[in-house]
Amino acid sequence: MSEAKRVESRPYHHGDLRRALVDAARRLLEAEGPSALSLRAVAREAGVSPAAPYHHFKDKAELLDAVAHEGWEILGAQMSEAKSGATGPDQLTALGIAYVCFARDNPALYRVMYDAARDKEDLPGDMQDNKESAYCMVRDTMIENGADPSQDGHLELASVAAWCGAHGLAEMAGFRQFDHLKEELGGERPFLEAVLNHMGLFPKAHDGC
Amino acid sequence: MSEAKRVESRPYHHGDLRRALVDAARRLLEAEGPSALSLRAVAREAGVSPAAPYHHFKDKAELLDAVAHEGWEILGAQMSEAKSGATGPDQLTALGIAYVCFARDNPALYRVMYDAARDKEDLPGDMQDNKESAYCMVRDTMIENGADPSQDGHLELASVAAWCGAHGLAEMAGFRQFDHLKEELGGERPFLEAVLNHMGLFPKAHDGC
């Protein structure tokens, strides 16, 4: 490649290849699915040699971790936005819907997030401490709507139950077996809301504790 | 290998290599995880050449399907057994627990089952028709305990919600974040029961419909 050509398209030094690699990974992910996410494919997609990523990530796993991390951040942001668009107990519904919609809109990213977590047998480390995390947002919203934080076990139990329900729904919502039920209920969104409502995710007011 | 030696260890013809391959796959799966499940590795584990499986399966996917199919059968059998060990509304609890325990005891197999389903965007075809399937067992048990089959939407909604909740819990139960909660509640089993109880999985008697 001549110098002129190179300057035209892209300088030798990239500027922010780390960022570009994560973006490329996400593009690949949604276009081709998680199984297509090789380090070489990511480099290719970013227009860079297979060795280049090693200046920014120790190995493939570290790149995947970065992708997953970004996924959790986006999920947190979308849930935060959904929460601020509702008031009272509706906030919990909004959080649940936002969660499931994120998974539906980014199925491959969602998968990578949980694959990375499962490998470590750990959800992201800051999930139970960071106030901005998706998990804490659910718990805190429950408290704001009347759950009793002094009954710690119950509160955390309710958060876990909500989390499980939303995750389960996120993974099930794509199966064609449920198409006719969606149709019957008037579309995907009503379906999602209806299923969430059938779970203990929304203790309207303060029902059990 | 001399003829004498071969007869000693295993005849040239295997007898039931198909069966042996599925067994080998399951052994590998739980020992090394889903990523280790290559066709060659399965053949190796079964003590057979890499080409041998092609006399029993069209390709790798077909072998994986067979493994997944067996998984669904075992799950159905274990849930059936759990149900017959309980009476009344306890049967639903028993089904939920059996489901989650299956996933906990066979994490890699459970993963393969859902991976195969997701690839097709379809849960196993007979799931909604076959009376012996895990899904129908949940629905039928709900009916037996007072759900109204004429309100089809509600019933199916309740089944789906239960299914989602159990699946979500199955995937979450392994994370270390919940260790202290398990401990607090007196072990894994009480934890699983407590979370399931926080969901709508158990409409004690006939609460909502």
Place this chain on the structure above:
DNA sequence: TGTACATCAGTGAACGCGCGTTCACTGATGTAC
């Protein structure tokens, strides 16, 4: 009961492929003087 022969169910070598990672390299950048 013995034999010819078709069919079945294995073998083992080979194919091409994409992978993760390493290496010596080089072009670009920034800093000290």
Place this chain on the structure above:
DNA sequence: TGTACATCAGTGAACGCGCGTTCACTGATGTAC
């Protein structure tokens, strides 16, 4: 302002590997006569 030089961030070729699949083959089995 110009120059020497260290450092940074790329290149591209190469490594060894395990994979899925195909192929011509051969040993074992069962059946017809």
